[in-house]
Amino acid sequence: MTLAETTRSGPGRVLIALYAVFALGATSRSVVQILLQFHRAPLAYILSAFAAVVYIVATVCLARASATSRRVAVISCTVELVGVLAIGTASVLAPSAFPDATVWSVYGEGYFFIPVILPILGILWVRHTAKLSSPRSPVDQTGSR
């Protein structure tokens, strides 16, 4: 199996499916919010749209899994993790700034906290598959970062 095939098979296939669910959910939700009720909570909706884009990028890159895609996937997972931690903390400390919930409010509370777990799994999976494909160099140099 090539590295790309390894990345999108086994547990990776379930991970990509989960990412696709969040990409679909976040995208359709933020399109509706921005088109129909943008004035209600502009900050929350812009953040939702940003999250949607990150999910799409992560889904596509994990599924394509070329050397470049894997690098972009790790970057988007990192952005996602920073985002969910930052927005999560902000929504706990200053709930009034978020009159309408985002995917990342309270660390993804409305989504069973999957938003905070997914990016961690994504990064671990890319690192793991890199190790699998280069057993001689456990410290990977195959571009998982």
Added chain:
Amino acid sequence: MTAPLFATVLTLAAVAGAMWSFVLLLLKRPVGLVVLLGFLGVVELGLLVQAVLGLVALAGDHRHIESVTFVCYLIGSLLILPAAVWWARTEKSRWGVGVLLVACLVVPVMILRMNQVWAGSVV
């Protein structure tokens, strides 16, 4: 919606599909996979009926619910299972049913949300 019993039956069917997928995931062998796929086909038909009923109910409804969101959930719920089967199809390991498991858990969530939108208690 107009048929809460139907939504409940669909939810239970999807949860049953999830449990079935989970058992196959643990067994590591796709025993009775064809029957599971047939069962998911029936669930998909049920979702199609729900979508039609929902659109008809919406057409005769004059409250101010978030109708766009409602329609998105009705139509979106039809995409989940076919997409999952397509994505799981080429997976040779037991993780293929893992994809079906995820899909079967997403369906009840979407049914729940569409009913919340219908009730007007939209998030």
